[in-house]
Every structure is written in C-alpha cells, then in structure tokens.
Amino acid sequence: MSHLAVLLFPPNWSSCVSGPHLAMPLLAGAARARSWDALCWDLTEAFSRTCAVSPAREAVKEACARGDFEELDQLYFLWEDQFQTVASNHRRRCSFGLLSGFHHDDLSGIPLGAVASALTSEGTIFDTYYRDVVLPRLHSLKPSVIGITIASHHQVIAALRLLQFVREALPKALIILGGNVVTRLRHSNAFRVLQAHADQVVIYQGDLAFGQSLQVVESVGVQKARKVLPLIAGDQQVAYESWPVPCFDGIDFDGFVGIPVLPYVSTRGCYWGRCNFCAIPMGWSEQGYAGSAPAQYVKDQLVSAVQTTGIRRIKFVDEALSPAKAKRLASFLRHDDYAIEWEAYARLEKAWEDLPLLHHAYAGGLRKLYFGLEQAPTTNRAILNKNDHGDIRRIMTACHTAGIKLHLFCMVGHPRSTTTDAWATTNFLIDNQMLIDTADLVGFRLDHGTTVPGVAELPNPYCDWQMSRRYTPTEPEVLSYEAVGQLEAECQEAVWVSAPRLLHPLYRIVGPWSVDTSAYRPHSIGALVEMDQGVA
Numbered sequence: 259m260s261h262l263a264v265l266l267f268p269p270n271w272s273s274c275v276s277g278p279h280l281a282m283p284l285l286a287g288a289a290r291a292r293s294w295d296a297l298c299w300d301l302t303e304a305f306s307r308t309c310a311v312s313p314a315r316e317a318v319k320e321a322c323a324r325g326d327f328e329e330l331d332q333l334y335f336l337w338e339d340q341f342q343t344v345a346s347n348h349r350r351r352c353s354f355g356l357l358s359g360f361h362h363d364d365l366s367g368i369p370l371g372a373v374a375s376a377l378t379s380e381g382t383i384f385d386t387y388y389r390d391v392v393l394p395r396l397h398s399l400k401p402s403v404i405g406i407t408i409a410s411h412h413q414v415i416a417a418l419r420l421l422q423f424v425r426e427a428l429p430k431a432l433i434i435l436g437g438n439v440v441t442r443l444r445h446s447n448a449f450r451v452l453q454a455h456a457d458q459v460v461i462y463q464g465d466l467a468f469g470q471s472l473q474v475v476e477s478v479g480v481q482k483a484r485k486v487l488p489l490i491a492g493d494q495q496v497a498y499e500s501w502p503v504p505c506f507d508g509i510d511f512d513g514f515v516g517i518p519v520l521p522y523v524s525t526r527g528c529y530w531g532r533c534n535f536c537a538i539p540m541g542w543s544e545q546g547y548a549g550s551a552p553a554q555y556v557k558d559q560l561v562s563a564v565q566t567t568g569i570r571r572i573k574f575v576d577e578a579l580s581p582a583k584a585k586r587l588a589s590f591l592r593h594d595d596y597a598i599e600w601e602a603y604a605r606l607e608k609a610w611e612d613l614p615l616l617h618h619a620y621a622g623g624l625r626k627l628y629f630g631l632e633q634a635p636t637t638n639r640a641i642l643n644k645n646d647h648g649d650i651r652r653i654m655t656a657c658h659t660a661g662i663k664l665h666l667f668c669m670v671g672h673p674r675s676t677t678t679d680a681w682a683t684t685n686f687l688i689d690n691q692m693l694i695d696t697a698d699l700v701g702f703r704l705d706h707g708t709t710v711p712g713v714a715e716l717p718n719p720y721c722d723w724q725m726s727r728r729y730t731p732t733e734p735e736v737l738s739y740e741a742v743g744q745l746e747a748e749c750q751e752a753v754w755v756s757a758p759r760l761l762h763p764l765y766r767i768v769g770p771w772s773v774d775t776s777a778y779r780p781h782s783i784g785a786l787v788e789m790d791q792g793v794a
C-alpha cells in the first residue's frame with residue numbers, strides 16, 4: 259500500500275494570485291519521486307472561497323483589455339468588502355487586506371509563546387473552517403505525513419493554529435514544518451514555539467530532507483520515525499539532479515483569479531545576494547546562493563509539468579535569472595512543442611540592454627522581466643550595494659521593442675536616500691509608464707537578518723516573530739520609521755492617481771500574458787501556436 263503525504267499551505271497568503279506557492283508542489287514532487295501519493299492543499303485559496311465570491315477571471319481580463327481601471331477597482335473592492343464583512347463580524351478584533359489576509363490585531367505585538375496560549379483559549383477566525391472542513395478531510399485521507407509551509411509572516415498565526423488542530427486531531431500523522439519564515443526565525447524563541455507544535459522542523463531547502471523523512475516513515479512507521487528522525491533537518495546545498503519535478507496534484511487552478519501559472523525555480527538563491535536591505539536569498543542557504551540547474555534539465559522539467567497540468571505559463575521564482583541562462587533557456591524553449599511562455603526576476607545587468615538577446619528570449623517564450631530598480635537612476639546605487647550597471651532607460655526601451663513587458667520593484671525611504679530621491683523615483687515611474695507594465699513602490703523595511711547602514715534595529719522582546727523590525731536612525735538626515743511610512747503612502751497615491759495600471763493588483767495577475775489564455779490541450783497545440791503568432 260502506498261503512503262500519502264498531504265502538503266498544507268496555510269491561509270493568509272495573498273488571494274490575488276495566479277497560482278500556488280512553489281513549496282507545496284516541490285515537496286509533493288519529492289514524495290512522488292519516492293513513489294508516495296501526494297496531495298497539495300492550498301488553504302489560502304480554499305479558505306478565501308468560503309469567505310467571498312471572487313471576481314470572474316473573464317471579467318478581470320476584459321476590464322484589463324479595455325484598460326478600464328474603474329471597473330477593475332470595482333471588482334477588487336467588491337471582493338475585498340466581503341472579506342472585511344467576515345472580519346468585522348468575528349468576535350476577535352480583526353482586520354483584512356486582500357494582499358495580506360486576516361490580522362488578529364490584538365496578537366500582532368506579543369511573543370509567539372503567548373500567541374499560542376491565546377489561540378488555544380480564544381481561537382481564530384480560521385477555527386470553524388479548520389474544524390468543519392480541514393480536519394474531516396484529513397481524517398478521511400489518513401495521511402502518514404502532513405507538511406506545512408510558512409512562507410509569509412502573515413501566515414504565522416494561521417499556521418500555528420492549524421498545527422494545534424492537526425496535532426490533536428491526527429496523532430498518527432507525522433507533522434513536518436518548514437518554509438522561508440521558519441528558516442529565518444531559527445535563532446529566536448518563536449522558532450522553539452513552532453518546533454513544539456511539529457514532529458520535525460525543516461530549515462533552508464526542504465525537498466531532500468522531506469524525502470528522507472518519508473523514507474524513514476516508510477521503513478519504520480510514524481511512531482518510530484518520531485524517535486529516530488532529527489528534530490531539525492534541511493539542506494543548504496542540494497545537487498540539482500535531486501531537484502524534483504513539481505507536482506501540482508490537488509491544486510485547483512480554476513480557483514485562482516489570475517490566469518493560471520505554474521511556479522518554478524531553476525536557480526536557488528541569488529547569484530549576487532549582497533543588496534544590504536534584502537533577506538530573501540537567506541531562506542535557501544546562509545550564503546544566499548544554492549546552485550542552478552542547467553537549461554536542458556529545466557526544459558525537461560517544465561515540459562513534464564506542462565504535460566501533467568495542461569498549463570503552459572511559467573513563473574520563474576528564481577531571485578535573479580542571469581541573461582546568459584535566459585539565453586540558453588530560450589534556445590531550448592523556442593523549439594518545444596507547447597508554446598511555453600514565462601516570466602522571471604532579473605538584476606539590472608548590462609546584457610539586458612542587448613536587443614538581439616531580448617528578441618531571442620521573446621522567441622523562446624519570455625514575456626515579462628521583473629527588475630529591482632529600487633530608486634530612480636539619479637540616486638547613487640552604492641547605498642543599496644546592488645552592484646548592477648545596466649542602464650534602466652536602455653533596458654526599458656529594448657524590452658519594449660522586443661515585446662517583453664517590464665515590472666520595476668521600487669523602494670522609497672532607504673537610509674541615506676532622501677525625500678527628493680523618493681519623489682524622483684515616483685516621477686520616474688509616472689513619466690515612463692508607457693514603457694513599464696507594472697511596479698511595486700514600497701517603503702524601506704528593515705528585514706530580520708539584514709544590516710543596513712544608517713539605521714539600528716529597536717529590540718522588541720515583546721514580539722519575537724515579526725519579519726520586519728522597527729528601527730531608529732543612527733545618522734543625521736535618515737528618515738524615521740514613521741516618516742518612511744508616510745512617504746510610502748504619499749508616493750503610492752501619486753502613482754495610483756497618474757498610472758493606476760502600474761500598481762493595480764488585479765491587472766498584474768492577467769497582464770503578462772498577452773495571448774489567448776486557454777490551457778494547453780494535446781490536440782490543440784497547432785491552434786495555440788497559430789493564435790500566439792497572430793497576436794504577437
């Protein structure tokens with residue numbers, strides 16, 4: 259009899275997405291590679307559907323095609339209002355945001371140990387759903403192993419409550435907890451609280467460790483596995499030959515509002531990894547970089563995932579795809595039979611100014627690039643330690659000419675940047691909106707695990723699980739935490755008024771894909787290719 263692993267992704271990730279978080283499909287792939295049955299269950303998506311009727315994908319697509327941002331606003335706020343009604347009807351003080359989920363306001367400033375006790379006595383907004391839907395289904399599935407991932411700090415409370423429920427209701431299942439947030443909390447008291455609710459905690463990369471734990475369960479059963487497995491596992495280096503093909507079984511792609519997209523990672527961590535404000539790559543390894551798979555290997559895995567799911571749009575979640583790798587990938591993908599399209603994050607390298615490279619990448623399916631611009635070109639990039647030298651204006655023009663859309667990540671209020679820099683960045687977005695598809699414009703945050711010249715973290719023993727920390731300026735002229743919040747709101751408002759497409763959450767989940775949005779079906783490849791050519 260084959261064993262079953264269920265991968266749970268807790269509520270409170272954004273509901274405004276096009277596909278699942280990659281963690282579950284990767285772990286499910288690791289289980290499949292060991293001949294286990296595996297099921298992904300995206301509780302963010304499933305729980306959202308119990309709270310609100312989401313906008314119809316067709317309505318979003320049509321409004322985007324017309325450039326009708328009033329209609330998009332209406333769809334967005336009608337959706338959000340339903341969640342807010344649920345939040346305000348709950349007996350605990352609760353607020354809601356579509357991009358960050360439900361917040362139990364009274365729990366956000368206390369240590370995680372105290373949160374755990376409060377949850378046991380007072381519950382959460384997720385309790386009824388967990389009791390009525392999640393636990394009965396898990397009981398009927400009888401998984402040997404349950405994996406839970408925490409990818410955002412907004413999910414911590416939902417995950418902790420889920421762990422409490424699952425542990426009590428399914429004592430025969432081995433519970434494995436992991437995810438970027440868990441890894442980054444590994445030296446905190448909060449980590450010990452999380453650990454107390456699971457049989458094993460996996461930090462850094464989890465797919466190899468997860469597979470090894472399944473093997474032990476298979477050999478000796480859950481009870482004995484609890485005694486022999488390490489309490490903390492995980493790898494900082496996993497040879498790419500062991501990276502599993504993501505398995506999307508259990509994911510309901512019709513449940514996402516955006517055009518369905520498969521997440522995929524071909525490079526683990528960031529090949530630069532030294533921007534002083536960025537903690538993202540540290541989830542993969544202490545060095546921030548953990549290897550890259552060659553283009554042929556990537557293409558084979560993508561084709562396998564496309565064949566299984568019928569979805570041919572790929573979101574590379576690599577922190578930064580190098581131009582050289584994009585070129586090799588495009589060489590392979592332009593000859594695949596599935597008209598695969600893809601988007602990827604990248605650094606502002608000079609090579610992205612090269613029009614022939616971009617034409618080649620477009621022919622190989624590249625549809626959108628996401629660059630960390632951070633600040634307008636007038637700002638000195640040395641303050642960010644970005645060490646990138648591409649000219650954003652040339653890159654924007656070349657991408658536009660090649661038909662590749664562009665997203666810019668921007669930040670205001672970085673220490674040692676000024677209010678003038680912030681407005682220069684804001685105006686750069688507005689002035690160049692014809693060349694920019696979408697953007698993020700956020701205030702500087704001091705992320706847990708980073709050290710940024712000009713500010714010092716304010717220790718907060720009362721809250722040990724927040725990923726962004728409050729700080730105080732250590733140099734004259736550096737903006738305060740509160741001033742950055744105010745500046746962020748003002749700059750966002752200015753972009754929102756003059757260039758709503760750039761920031762609109764609904765536009766960006768259909769925007770990258772300019773062609774027909776039907777899924778790949780084996781009998782219709784030719785039709786899809788023709789359609790794409792007709793539009794492009």
Ligand code: SF4
Nearest residue numbers: 528531532533536577
């Ligand atoms: S901001 Fe981007 S380029 Fe810089 S370290 Fe982070 S992921 Fe790498």
